[in-house]
Amino acid sequence: MSAEATDPNGREELRRKFEAYAQTRDQAIRDVLVTAHMGLAEYLARRFTNRGEPLDDLMQVASLGLLKAVDRFDPERGLEFSTYATPTIVGELKRHFRDKGWAVRVPRRVQELHLRLGAVVSQLTQDLGRSPTIPEIAQSATVSEEEVVEAIEAGQAYRFTSLDASGSGEDESSLADQLGNEDQGLIDSEHRVALSPLIARCPPRERMILHLRFFEGLTQSEIANRLGISQMHVSRLLARSLAQLREASTEEDQP
Amino acid sequence: MSDGEVRLAVPAQPGYLRMTRLLAAGVASRVGFTLDEVDDLRIAIDELCFALVGPGGRDGTITVRYTFIDGGLVVEGEGHFADGGHDTPLLSPLSMQILGAVADECTLEPGIEGPTFRLVKRRREE
Numbered sequence: 215m216s217a218e219a220t221d222p223n224g225r226e227e228l229r230r231k232f233e234a235y236a237q238t239r240d241q242a243i244r245d246v247l248v249t250a251h252m253g254l255a256e257y258l259a260r261r262f263t264n265r266g267e268p269l270d271d272l273m274q275v276a277s278l279g280l281l282k283a284v285d286r287f288d289p290e291r292g293l294e295f296s297t298y299a300t301p302t303i304v305g306e307l308k309r310h311f312r313d314k315g316w317a318v319r320v321p322r323r324v325q326e327l328h329l330r331l332g333a334v335v336s337q338l339t340q341d342l343g344r345s346p347t348i349p350e351i352a353q354s355a356t357v358s359e360e361e362v363v364e365a366i367e368a369g370q371a372y373r374f375t376s377l378d379a380s381g382s383g384e385d386e387s388s389l390a391d392q393l394g395n396e397d398q399g400l401i402d403s404e405h406r407v408a409l410s411p412l413i414a415r416c417p418p419r420e421r422m423i424l425h426l427r428f429f430e431g432l433t434q435s436e437i438a439n440r441l442g443i444s445q446m447h448v449s450r451l452l453a454r455s456l457a458q459l460r461e462a463s464t465e466e467d468q469p
Numbered sequence: 470m471s472d473g474e475v476r477l478a479v480p481a482q483p484g485y486l487r488m489t490r491l492l493a494a495g496v497a498s499r500v501g502f503t504l505d506e507v508d509d510l511r512i513a514i515d516e517l518c519f520a521l522v523g524p525g526g527r528d529g530t531i532t533v534r535y536t537f538i539d540g541g542l543v544v545e546g547e548g549h550f551a552d553g554g555h556d557t558p559l560l561s562p563l564s565m566q567i568l569g570a571v572a573d574e575c576t577l578e579p580g581i582e583g584p585t586f587r588l589v590k591r592r593r594e595e
Binding site: 335348366413429459460 | 491495502503524561569
């Protein structure tokens, strides 16, 4: 399944790294361990792709599960890491589906078009040097404008039933480590905290996107470029964060 | 762009906000908005319509009117509620911050049958 199972030398090497990490909690070692097992996270994420969620979102969730597993794995107990990590990662993916389903039934062809448009939009943005219009996207993807409208709306079709999705403090530090210092500074803006303590409860990447869009005034394309993800992904993350903030503020208003 | 308008009336329930977003994207496409601007418009309309209907929905309908103007769109929403919607809360500071970032102009006011909003979104100059 993962590299360690087929390569005895690499396996021994990784075992030593796990032991070193358990003792030192050295972030550089953790990075190596996470990278070495990213294949496992991807393998498991792909098993959930027939449920209508984009693979990049699932990869994010699976990576979070992998980080948790690396942090909690005790090499002294003699278990294979993949044996230990699989239920943790699958659990994270299942929780994702439990918390965030498609709010409305999105037909498969629309989901597929939504995923395909991510690449089309990125290419057009690069070619045009600006965000494309819907007619431009339709022409490039050889579908109708109505289909494009329907497909981009599909990315907003998240529903939040639980605040649980905002994650624990533990997830925050794991993800925050992946962000650069400059961006870390941005998301700590006192401006934002004063306006909404709810934003502080969002995961770091969502928090940063909210900050860049609504406080710094960057466009979605600019944020996509800066973070190295697609505009469609930024759009989905924004829609999800806003739904989550709304859910949270509604719950806070309850007596 | 010639003058014209498109109207939509939906039950005042959160589940129908998707319709207002879908129509917003369709109408924005006609005005030549970029995908960034389309998304901004959808976020703005969603925020304002949600302010009208609230998390639990209301007894009544909301109407949304999209009017083409030179270089953009005006979107006006009205609540038509059995109870007049006089208890509709004001926009939160966070909502105002969000709307300030995605809309060019935006107001939300009480009305006779329910609160009303007006939103202006213009194309960015190239």
